[in-house]
Amino acid sequence: MRITCKKTQQFQGEGNSKMRGRLERQHLENTENFRGFAKKYVKEEAAQWEMDQAIPFSVITAMAREGFFALTLPKEMGGEGADYVSYGMLNEALGRYSVSLTGVLNVHTMVCETLVKWGTAEQKERWLPPLMQGEHIGAFALTEPQAGIDLSGLLTTVTKKDGRYFLNGRKKWITYGAAADLFLVFGFLDKKPVCCLVPKHTEGLSVTPIRDMLGFRASALGELSFENCELTADQIIGQPGFAFTFISPFALDFGRISVAFAALGLLRGCLEECVSYSRSRQTGEVLLADRPGTRRLLTEMKIDYEAARHLCLDGAFYKSQNDPLSVEKIFMAKYFASKAAAKHSEKAVQLHGALGCHEQTPTVRFYRDSKTMEIIEGSSEVIESLIGKSLIDKRGQVH
Template sequence: MELTKEQEQAREAFKVFVNEHVAPHADAFDREQRIPEELIMLIAQTGYFGLIVPEQYGGKAGDMITYGLLCEEMGRGSASLLSLITVHGMVAQAILRWGSSAVKERWLRKLAAGEVIGAFALTEPNVGSDAKSVETIAVKKDGEFVLNGTKRWTSFGQRADLFLIIAQCEGKPTAFLLKKDTPGLSLEPIKDTFGFRAAMMAELTMNNCHITEDNLVGRIGFGVTHVATHALDYGRYTVGWGCVGLGRACLEASLSYTAQRVQFGTYLRKHQLIQHMITDMIVSVTAARLLCLNAGYLKDAGDPRTGMETSIAKYFASTMVVKAALDTVQIHGANGISNDYPVQRYLRDAKVMEIIEGSSQMQQIIIARYGYQEYL
């Protein structure tokens, strides 16, 4: 697949941005467990938060391939930062797809500009993959909804201004927007996670949070089937591309290290067992990129197959990047487990990719069912 001239130019700009502002500092982000506010503001000023938001809401109306290229570069620099692009985009896309005209007018321009940062709050202490069973409750009362419950592992929950909350309303999963300054909402930072340490995760507790009716996204009962499914599809797409970028980081680190390190009187790159690992990395990163390009192409075409192809891309890319990161650490030997090299971070972040936006096991269930539909 060939990129257009505009996509090539965009990719180069993303690469320069990440090389300058992200990659050299990503280990520090990881240690300090936060993304600096100045970087978030810089991303906002550069227009990356509004890359695929329509022009009528202040976005750049970019295509999904270009968006994927941004995610690839962000994933190469910092998986935690990629996570910001992911969750912010999920909220914007959910509103764009299923928000009322008033909700779109109220939030999309601010989200596109990065004036407001969004976060997606589905997972709870007792509920992960079984999304329809969320325990957060929304009760309709006197022209308002009253939210009670707890959300956990919310990426950028420490920083977000606006949350997309999935809650049970009238016994059915439903999507709501909840502002950070809503009385009754409290946030507890989650620290020292295995990977995605700078993703500023938080636990959200809603204690009688009153929101007006116009904070409903979609309709009562459609919070998972339509709103969350749509948001997660975008999330998986960004994660798939982010894995391609992280895979590239693994490959580039491995190529560099093996070209300089000498053992048994010759460079590591000359050893065939090392070449085996390098070859697997090149092939798997290339394959993952092609799957992501395919998913992006189908998204731009509005093709209903894109959801499944995105699941396939995310599943493959996240699986491959764990293997690539394991091999990268192996190639680096003892240096690979030290803080002197970023590859231990790559491995920790890679593992998270298999869990977020639908675990590998959920993707396997979905893809297997698809197989029986498509090929039987």
């Protein structure tokens, strides 16, 4: 597969605003490739992955071969150098069939991007090559059993003793936690927020798989326990004190792009499944497609899909230009797309009747996964609080 990679120059300068929301030829080519991959490796298998609650490693290897684990990383470091629109469209293509798979891509990308931005030259040289080649898969470990959104409630600590560092604490709900090779772990060092990289074979680290989630069932969630895990200074990423103001928000911004576009893919899935089923299902004398209620449902779905697509692409274009407004735009895209996905997946189940309630019908997966998307990477309530406050602070001024 060829990934056409050109950074962001083509979006700069005059005519820029017209470009937003529209895909360039290179993005269309990439999208076609990503969708080809999703049809080949994901479409027929996704239902089984959810039932097995695991993604086969052969798929992870196939993604690595295509360069997906290094898609947005700079070419000079061995990455593909693609922009965030392409990254978004990769998540959209995979999310059409399996948001569990986008979960793995997401946390891995968050770890890689954090290293590129905040790692020292030595840290990049040591950790990035196996991550980019997919030999090691990274996971992002922030949440704890007693604290998710409220980071001040985290109890994980890194203590320094005689020039050595020791990590203690627990992390919960970690995507790919049960299978990842390397964890980006957040805690406090002398009361300063800090983050560090911890390989899975570190002495004192134990991993317990978490099964039976509502959604993202194949994402191999795990709980991590660190007991006096000894770290070296070069495992600390960035300055102690920076972890919650710079590093985790930076990483979570990528996380939100992934979830927003994956929700968009899921919405496309709802539409395609509903159109296809309504054209084939006879209800009494009337084809389901000919019922006014079906047409209204499809119309509302399509309009929300288009609106979500615009918001997602807008956020990704801004992000590709390093525009600070991208943060708010990505928040809005994630908010709208995840809510629309939850709303329409529920309708998609309804339209399919009993069939829509069976595990082999994709609508079941869409329904469960989309609810979860309203919680992760910034819950809807938190986004409302942030965007609402920002509007009030700006006295309602909008761009």
